[in-house]
Amino acid sequence: xxxxxxxVTENKPLTKGVYRMVLEGDTSHITASGQFVNIKLEGRFLxxxxxxxDYSESAVTIIYKVVGDGTEQMSNMxxxxxxxxxxxxxNGYDLSKSGDKPLLIGGGVGVPPMYNLCKRLIAExxxxxxxxxxxxxxxxFCLEEFSALCPTVVxxxxxxFGIKGFVTDxxxxxxxxxxxxxxxxxxxxxxxxxxxxxGQLSFEERMGCGFGACMGxxxxxxxxxxxxxKDGPVLESEEVIW
Amino acid sequence: xINSVGLQNxxxxxxxxxxxxxxxKCFNKPVIANIxxxxxxxxxxxxxxxxxEEQVGIIEVNISCPNVxxxxxxxxxxxxxxxxxxxxxxxxxxxxxxxxLSPNVTDIVSIAKACEAEGADGISLINTLMGxxxxxxxxxxxxxNKMGGFSGSAIFxxxxxxxxxxxxxxxxxxxxxGGVSKVEDVFEMMLAGATAVQVGxxxxxxxxxxxxxxxxxxxxxxxYKVNNLKDIIGxxx
Numbered sequence: 001x002x003x004x005x006x007x008v009t010e011n012k013p014l015t016k017g018v019y020r021m022v023l024e025g026d027t028s029h030i031t032a033s034g035q036f037v038n039i040k041l042e043g044r045f046l047x048x049x050x051x052x053x054d055y056s057e058s059a060v061t062i063i064y065k066v067v068g069d070g071t072e073q074m075s076n077m078x079x080x081x082x083x084x085x086x087x088x089x090x091n092g093y094d095l096s097k098s099g100d101k102p103l104l105i106g107g108g109v110g111v112p113p114m115y116n117l118c119k120r121l122i123a124e125x126x127x128x129x130x131x132x133x134x135x136x137x138x139x140x141f142c143l144e145e146f147s148a149l150c151p152t153v154v155x156x157x158x159x160x161f162g163i164k165g166f167v168t169d170x171x172x173x174x175x176x177x178x179x180x181x182x183x184x185x186x187x188x189x190x191x192x193x194x195x196x197x198x199g200q201l202s203f204e205e206r207m208g209c210g211f212g213a214c215m216g217x218x219x220x221x222x223x224x225x226x227x228x229x230k231d232g233p234v235l236e237s238e239e240v241i242w
Numbered sequence: 243x244i245n246s247v248g249l250q251n252x253x254x255x256x257x258x259x260x261x262x263x264x265x266x267k268c269f270n271k272p273v274i275a276n277i278x279x280x281x282x283x284x285x286x287x288x289x290x291x292x293x294x295e296e297q298v299g300i301i302e303v304n305i306s307c308p309n310v311x312x313x314x315x316x317x318x319x320x321x322x323x324x325x326x327x328x329x330x331x332x333x334x335x336x337x338x339x340x341x342x343l344s345p346n347v348t349d350i351v352s353i354a355k356a357c358e359a360e361g362a363d364g365i366s367l368i369n370t371l372m373g374x375x376x377x378x379x380x381x382x383x384x385x386x387n388k389m390g391g392f393s394g395s396a397i398f399x400x401x402x403x404x405x406x407x408x409x410x411x412x413x414x415x416x417x418x419x420g421g422v423s424k425v426e427d428v429f430e431m432m433l434a435g436a437t438a439v440q441v442g443x444x445x446x447x448x449x450x451x452x453x454x455x456x457x458x459x460x461x462x463x464x465x466y467k468v469n470n471l472k473d474i475i476g477x478x479x
Contacts, residue, residue: 003448003449003450040447045243045395046243046446047447206384208245209445209446209447214245214247215250216245216247218247
């Protein structure tokens, strides 16, 4: 965990309400895919936790959805804005359990954390498949980016693109050794129920601090209470109490 | 910030066997143990146990948590109940006992005085204010518990006012807290009557908040021409 000042070098809409922001600065404290950053915004008391899409040695890319005043404020930030950002938060995904054919499943703004994970799995010689779920065609983002990495399936609830239905409808026809997912809790629950293998699930949560101090995001697991921000956001499927 | 965390902790046994030894590895000075309970028996049980711990310098009795059902705050909103807890805890302890009071009352002074009369060694002011927000899209309270404890820089003027009022009414020291976020707040809190200052919510935004404040104190002392911090306690009266 490290706090530092980062410069916005890109901040542009991908779809209506979903933005990609590139923050230039020290990324040496990011240690795993699936970790998140916590951003201080002027005039807002608590930081905003946002998952990491990808990072290089000198910049971290996040994809966020405007859901309230804080993210609205972020969407209006011009290039050059300086931000106080905490990086390297959360446990992130454990790649060692993936098997040869991991399945990655992202729902809505749960898609972004899959990107760096996908790259890392491929670098380790694995053959991942990606499922991305959206409500409708207009909400789809990053399809080209994922398609360039691995076989990618899209589901839309209204059937306007790809497979009509939920991500679980696409899971049936895919052969996989393990799964990694991120998205809204009802989706995670459905995936866990439908999955033919064990996996890791990244949970969304409101957070006070983001580094394990306030206990605001604690949840019960089979191995006792865990803090989503510090012991998570990634939990193993076998420990989650639904 | 509005929270409904409550009093998440591993219990008195584990605090003694695990948490205190962990703390000792990185902090050598005595610590303040904050104790809460659902009944007077629980308060006395926990205080008696923690009183035997060498590492503990002060026992802070929390009678003001707004998030714990049937307890906590109930003892802190009535002078008689506050006095009862104080009296019971003082009987079983040898260390200084500070009572942490709730701001969700009409007359904070009468409660502070009741605690002092039963032997409290100090008063901690204040705990969180009751507050809430509503998610406008979902039309539901944002916090799962509907209402929660409101803290952060917004409550600083309320905390300051209560410290100021209680300072005039009691002789025992006051630890001031509530929205302290920067070194200037520390200074102001002491002018109102605080002997020491606690920082809560600000740590969640910046984990180095306390360190920064301590490091900046000499600069502020210079700015306001103060040689010894002790000289400013209650300096606004």
